[in-house]
Amino acid sequence: GENVEQHPSTLSVQEGDSAVIKCTYSDSASNYFPWYKQELGKGPQLIIDIRSNVGEKKDQRIAVTLNKTAKHFSLHITETQPEDSAVYFCAAWESWGKLQFGAGTQVVVTP
Amino acid sequence: EAGVAQSPRYKIIEKRQSVAFWCNPISGHATLYWYQQILGQGPKLLIQFQNNGVVDDSQLPKDRFSAERLKGIDSTLKIQPAKLEDSAVYLCASSPPHEEQFFGPGTRLTVL
Numbered sequence: 001g002e003n004v005e006q007h008p009s010t011l012s013v014q015e016g017d018s019a020v021i022k023c024t025y026s027d028s029a030s031n032y033f034p035w036y037k038q039e040l041g042k043g044p045q046l047i048i049d050i051r052s053n054v055g056e057k058k059d060q061r062i063a064v065t066l067n068k069t070a071k072h073f074s075l076h077i078t079e080t081q082p083e084d085s086a087v088y089f090c091a092a093w094e095s096w097g098k099l100q101f102g103a104g105t106q107v108v109v110t111p
Numbered sequence: 112e113a114g115v116a117q118s119p120r121y122k123i124i125e126k127r128q129s130v131a132f133w134c135n136p137i138s139g140h141a142t143l144y145w146y147q148q149i150l151g152q153g154p155k156l157l158i159q160f161q162n163n164g165v166v167d168d169s170q171l172p173k174d175r176f177s178a179e180r181l182k183g184i185d186s187t188l189k190i191q192p193a194k195l196e197d198s199a200v201y202l203c204a205s206s207p208p209h210e211e212q213f214f215g216p217g218t219r220l221t222v223l
Contacts, residue, residue, distance in 0.1 A: 034211070098167060
């Protein structure tokens with residue numbers, strides 16, 4: 001089955017700096033890659049996603065890149081703000097509806 | 112639009128006891144998922160329903176876990192008997208077929 005690895009496990013950045021989280025996946029058949037943000041005591045919330053026919057997607061301060069050949073994808077957050085502090089999960093769509101999640105990255109934005 | 116509702120939000124039980132969680136998905140969402148999220152890990156799919164039928168329960172420990180979605184709307188997940196390693200957050204999610212999943216707030220279970 002699909003295996004998703006996510007790095008780093010923790011990331012501390014200064015407010016205003018950029019944050020990058022990287023994920024690799026194993027199943028070349030995976031074709032949908034969402035990113036979720038989970039705040040304390042809440043369920044994961046989708047923040048951006050990318051499909052395999054696209055190499056990059058951007059939404060305001062958030063962007064995701066996908067390299068299907070290398071089987072890795074990354075989340076980029078620019079101009080980080082304190083409200084960006086949370087746990088971020090990448091995921092890969094193994095088959096219709098079955099998401100395989102990475103282990104998560106704790107992002108801390110310090111003023 | 113109302114989100115995915117789950118109850119209770121917190122539950123503490125002793126090992127070998129039983130517990131049940133309830134989920135009400137977003138109206139009109141045919142697909143419902145139950146995930147287990149152990150502290151420090153990503154969510155792991157336990158079971159997926161399409162309407163009231165099971166699509167995938169390959170990672171559900173069927174000797175102690177059961178789930179149902181009798182009318183194709185809300186769902187219950189039961190653990191009987193609970194073990195210490197069942198301590199986790201149980202997340203429910205719903206979606207239209209093959210579309211984005213929306214997660215509920217989760218139920219935090221502590222087994223003592």
